[in-house]
Every structure is written in structure tokens, then in C-alpha cells.
Amino acid sequence: MITVSTDKSKLDVPFIQHFLKDIYWAAGRTIEEVQRTIDASVCFGIYLDDKQIGFARVITDYVVFAYVMDVFITEEHQGKGYSSILIEKMMNEPLLNEIKIWRLATTDAHFLYEKFGFKALDHPEKMMEKVIK
DSSP, X not given: OEXXXXXXXXXXXXXXXXXXXXXXXXXXXXXXXXXXXXXXXEEEEEEETTEEEEEEEEEEXXXXXXXXXXXXXOGGGTTSSHHHHHHHHHHXXXXXXXXXXXXXXXXXXXXXXXXXXXXXXXXXXXXXXXXXO
8 A cells, every 4th residue: 555644753764865875866965964854844755555665855935935856766666656646745735735836856757747737947047056066
């Protein structure tokens, strides 16, 4: 049985860190850093028979803006529609229902997010970033 929960006490932080430490967008992130990101975010764990198989988090002010980060489903559970279940739950979370602007960055999952209304920026020339390495 698949369930999605925002209960942070259910999250398997070592599991999350183990996945993120080797993925391109979070390479090298320590368990302490993962815990800090969890503490500062609305988090979604996805579970198969109570075992965590994926994760997503949202950074938000709860009214105007939300940024989706660290979305993943473990490799052995990919291709079964679980990421769509996770994103659908996130987009319908009552805590987040007032948000006007949602953003995210992806290299290879455009097809997933497009199903939920995400699209390329209308005016990417207005966006700026500062990256500290």
C-alpha cells in the first residue's frame, strides 16, 4: 500500500541523505545538512508498506511562493507512477493551497511536472541567481 505523509517524525533521514549524497543536485550533502533542510521545509515522504521509497520538500512562505526541491523515488521503485502520486499529494496539501507561484528546477523530469501545470518560465530573463560553491 502506498501512502504519502507530511509527518516529519516518519522520515528516514539516513535514507534520504544516502540517496541525496550521490545525486547531482545535492552531491556531498551531509546528514546534518539534510536535517536542517528538513527542519526548514514542508516535507513529503512516500511509503510502500510503511517503508520510505521517496521524498520531496517545499520551501515556502505559505502565501505567495513555493520552491520544490529534492524530489526522488528510489531507482527500484521508479516507473510505477509513485512520483506522480507524490507530486499530486504535494500540490493538494492544504497547508500549501494559497500559494500563487510554484517553481522548481529539473534536468530530466519535465514530463512529470508538466502534468501538474508547470511550464518553462515566461520571462527567464527576469530571473537571477547567486550560486556559492
